[in-house]
Amino acid sequence: MKYSIEGAPLPVVICDLEAGETMITEKGAMSWMTPNMKMQTTGGGVGKMVGRMFGGEAMFQNRYTAEGGPGKIYLQSMPVNQVADALRPFFPTGN
Secondary structure (H helix, E strand, C coil), X not given: CEEEEECCCCCEEEEEECCCCEEEEECXXXXXXXXXXXXXXXXXXXXXXXXXXXXXXXXXXXXXXXXCCCEEEEEECCCHHHXXXXXXXXXXXXX
């Protein structure tokens, strides 16, 4: 897998996957992907889910696989609520 970080002030991580290559992310990380990417949400079993929960991680993980050729996935660099807070100063207030 190759990756690059692009954009400012809200950069994204662009991951290039070869056909059949898989990557695992936490929920809410993906912002865009090519149509040939297959997404599966897994917990990995109750024991692993509980372990991740107590470790401060998300209980579920998303698995992305490039099918039928290379694919791309764009991951946001911060959670959606932080993106909204960063963009708020640029929106008109209506006053």
